[in-house]
Structures are given as structure tokens and as C-alpha cells.
Amino acid sequence: MNVSKVKKEVRKITDELISIRRYLHQNPELSFQEIETSIYISELLNKWNIEHTSNVGGYGIIGVLKGKNPDSKVIALRADMDALPIIEENNVEYCSINDGVMHACGHDVHMTCLLGAIKVLSENRDWFKGSIKFIFQPAEETLPGGALKMIEDGVLKNPSPSLIIGQHVFPELESGKVGVRPGLYMASTDELNLTISGRGGHGALPQTFDDTIHTAAEIIHKIKEKVNETAPKDYPTVLSFGKIVADGAYNIIPKEVIIKGTFRTFDENWRKTVHKIIKTIATEVSTKHNTNCDIFINSGYPVLENDNQLAILFEKNAIEYLGKQNVELLDMRTTGEDFARFTQLIPGVFYRLGIANKEQGINSRLHSPTFNIDESSIEIGTGLMIWNAIMTSLDDSH
Incomplete structure (x- = not known):
């Protein structure tokens, strides 16, 4: 298995992923109200002939992709779905059409990257060992949070993942870069x-x-x-x-x-x-x-602590995919994240995807009315998610 194969497959669907992201960005929904978002994701998965279960913990969606020796290990990949009560000020063709609601925290990107990873991995199941459980989680932005409700609905059972991986956009990093921090990361x-x-x-x-x-x-x-x-x-x-x-x-x-x-x-x-x-x-x-x-x-949400071994493994995988110069060690961050509900129960790693492009003026902060991304980060984020999942599945330390 090599990086070039993954990049080639992701490149084939990049235009489709950009269209998906723009649709999601244009049609945001608030926490616990992600009805149409859930329907849209489900329709895509049906189109791709990927089995899944809807309405888990609210409007969440889960499914399992089986690779080689599918019972040997289960890795979970998670993306959040909800938007924020913000009036968007971006002058773009895919600006939010839902008054007072905006994807200002990048959850549209998270869903898109996970969808892209699912599509590629479902077509190349010989690339990974074990099974990959995908989780689209509603209501990250509002307490008590959608993770808790999904856990109560059994998201970490049947099959039970041995670890979980989450990705989040990060306007402090340029597109093409990623960051991670072993141990304590978010408050x-x-x-x-x-x-x-x-x-x-x-x-x-x-x-x-x-x-x-x-x-x-x-x-x-x-x-x-x-x-x-x-x-x-x-x-x-x-x-x-x-x-x-x-x-x-x-x-x-x-x-x-x-x-x-x-x-x-x-x-x-x-x-x-x-x-x-x-x-x-x-x-x-x-x-x-x-x-x-x-x-x-x-x-609210507990402390988010990245598993040291998983964070180090992610760093290694990211360096292989992007080059050492594009992988950074992050500082501790006093914002919170619902992903911590999962990492209190199973080992996990939560990393950051650079999405800024200062030359193009794309550097607004999260939760701001002008937040946007360099769309080249979608191809990078999808490919890295796939590569990290593959290499983590082949690693026997977890």
C-alpha cells in the first residue's frame, strides 16, 4: 500500500466532494435539528450501495465497512453534523440559505471528508484490515451534546470499536498542513x-x-x-x-x-x-x-485527552502522507469538544486540518460570520483520513 494510490483515488472524486460540501454549507441545520442533513447523507450512502443505520442518538448515522479479516479490529471514524446560529456574511454562491444558521465551525467539511473516505474505502476494502465504523454525529455544538445520546443508543457496540478518530478544521493552519497533540488537548x-x-x-x-x-x-x-x-x-x-x-x-x-x-x-x-x-x-x-x-x-463536555500512542501513530502517518514540514505539534486549547465523550470510553485521537489561505483572504476564525475554507483542504483532509485509517488498521499496537 502506498500514498500515491490513495491520492489518485481521492483526486477522482474531489469535484464531487466539493459539490457535496457546498450543498451542506448552503443547507445548515442547528443542533438536534439535522433532519435534512441526515436525509442527504443517507441518500448518498444509498446511491453508493453502502449499508447504514439512521436516527441513532437523534439524527445520527452509523455504518460498518468490512475489510480483510473484518473481526480482527474495529476502527471508528467520526464527523459532526450541526451548524451554528450565526448570520453568514460570505459573498459566495453557496452561502447559507437558512436564515440565521451557518456552518461556521466546519462541520460541513468534516461530513464531506468522512463521506469521501467511506466512498473510497468501500471500493478498496483490501486496503485495510478489520472493519471501519463510520459515525455521523448530530449536535456537537449544544449541551448535552449528540455524542452522549449516540452512546446511550449503543454507537460503541455491535461492533465495538477499539479506538476512534476525529478530524476538525483549523483556520490557524494553512491548507496542506495538519496538527495534533498527544495527551491533554482540549478543556x-x-x-x-x-x-x-x-x-x-x-x-x-x-x-x-x-x-x-x-x-x-x-x-x-x-x-x-x-x-x-x-x-x-x-x-x-x-x-x-x-x-x-x-x-x-x-x-x-x-x-x-x-x-x-x-x-x-x-x-x-x-x-x-x-x-x-x-x-x-x-x-x-x-x-x-x-x-x-x-x-x-x-x-458540559469532559477534558479531551488524546491517546499518546494513537497521536504518535497519527503524526507518523501524516508525515508519510503530507511530509514532515506539514505536520505540527499543537498547543493545549481551552475550547471544548463533544468528541471527548468518546475518548473517555475508548482510546482516540482528535487532530486538526489546516484550511486557511491567507493570500486569498481565507483566514477567518471559527464561529465567525466570515468563516470559510480553502477548498483544496477537502482533498487533503479526505486523503489523510483514508491513509490514517488504513495504516492504523494495519498497526497491531491497538
Whole structure:
């Protein structure tokens, strides 16, 4: 098996893949609403005579490609399906036609690359050993996330994969490059919701009201101070409060103040400790000021930790496919990813596909209204996904 064979086969379908990606980009759907996206993928798989199961964990799709000695190993390949509530500002012929919804995180590319990999591998089953399980996952962008629902529906059973591989676009890298990081890579994500309530009143008569504003300010200050003082130095910790709603006026103290924030880190024990810090300080401060604080921490995605051996193997495979100069070691990243639900249960590797082209002005960040890709990255991403799957299937260490 050699790289040139894979590149040749992918090149044959590149125009088709670009058309698929443009259709998906033009027809985005929000989390838990990926009805038409799921139908479109299913129709393509039917056209290619590839067996699959729809409506797994919502609108998810799964299937299995059997190679040589199909029971020897099962590798899972995963792509997410949902889009974001963003109004697209790109002036392109395939701009979103769904008002206020946009593929601004590249999930259209992820689906396209996986579809391309499925098509090529299904036609060349002698290239890989074992079986390849493909997973189209809905609702990556919204808690509790589609991975959890798919797991509950048995996505990691019948057959059970021994490892899972995920790809994500990365505008920080030019098209033609990829990146990976062994070990801890992406942060846990928690949504913080605090509601402080008490007697509202006239700001000139402090004896007649409970100072919900002052309580909120003190809670924020003390929580941030305590977390900053005690945070481990070995990995990043992010605690940000991004929204405060206090519907008062110059001389009106509101009866309720709502605080919303996010907490992210790379250690599950420290994560639990911070949850306790938040609850303890919020309760103590609100009690001191004769107010009440309702606390709800929506525990989001766990820490994403790449399996060291799989990450090293991916790096080796990527170098073979793209050349050493095009494979980079990534920094830890404090954004979160639903793929972590899978890697908590089985070994996995989550890598990044470069999609930028600064010379053409294609370098907008993820989740921005002008996000787009250099379409040459589709051929690269598809080919690399295929090559890595093949070489991982032939590796006996997993």
C-alpha cells in the first residue's frame, strides 16, 4: 500500500466532494435539528450501495465497512453534523440559505471528508484490515451534546470499536498542513448560572432593600480571586463571567441579578474542586448580604485527552502522507469538544486540518460570520483520513 494510490483515488472524486460540501454549507441545520442533513447523507450512502443505520442518538448515522479479516479490529471514524446560529456574511454562491444558521465551525467539511473516505474505502476494502465504523454525529455544538445520546443508543457496540478518530478544521493552519497533540488537548466546559434574589427597592433607602448588585459583584470577585490563587500551574484554567443581568436603574435596586459564565480546565478533580468553590463562596456571600443565591452548574463536555500512542501513530502517518514540514505539534486549547465523550470510553485521537489561505483572504476564525475554507483542504483532509485509517488498521499496537 502506498500514498500515491490513495491520492489518485481521492483526486477522482474531489469535484464531487466539493459539490457535496457546498450543498451542506448552503443547507445548515442547528443542533438536534439535522433532519435534512441526515436525509442527504443517507441518500448518498444509498446511491453508493453502502449499508447504514439512521436516527441513532437523534439524527445520527452509523455504518460498518468490512475489510480483510473484518473481526480482527474495529476502527471508528467520526464527523459532526450541526451548524451554528450565526448570520453568514460570505459573498459566495453557496452561502447559507437558512436564515440565521451557518456552518461556521466546519462541520460541513468534516461530513464531506468522512463521506469521501467511506466512498473510497468501500471500493478498496483490501486496503485495510478489520472493519471501519463510520459515525455521523448530530449536535456537537449544544449541551448535552449528540455524542452522549449516540452512546446511550449503543454507537460503541455491535461492533465495538477499539479506538476512534476525529478530524476538525483549523483556520490557524494553512491548507496542506495538519496538527495534533498527544495527551491533554482540549478543556472541559462548564456553564455557570447564578441567580441572586432579595428585596428590591429605592437606592436612596438602603435599610429597605437587599443589595443584590453588591452581592453579585462580591461573589464574582471572590470566586475569581480564590480560583486564581489555588489554580494548578501545570495546565490552563479559565474562569470567565460573560453576562450579568440586573434590571434596575440609577436609583432602583433590582430584586434579582442573573450571572452567567464559563469554567474550563484540564483536570477532572480540579474541575470538581472549582464547582465546590463556586457553590461555597456564592452561598456564603449571599447569606452575609441577606440575599439568596440559586446555583446551577451545567457540567458540559469532559477534558479531551488524546491517546499518546494513537497521536504518535497519527503524526507518523501524516508525515508519510503530507511530509514532515506539514505536520505540527499543537498547543493545549481551552475550547471544548463533544468528541471527548468518546475518548473517555475508548482510546482516540482528535487532530486538526489546516484550511486557511491567507493570500486569498481565507483566514477567518471559527464561529465567525466570515468563516470559510480553502477548498483544496477537502482533498487533503479526505486523503489523510483514508491513509490514517488504513495504516492504523494495519498497526497491531491497538
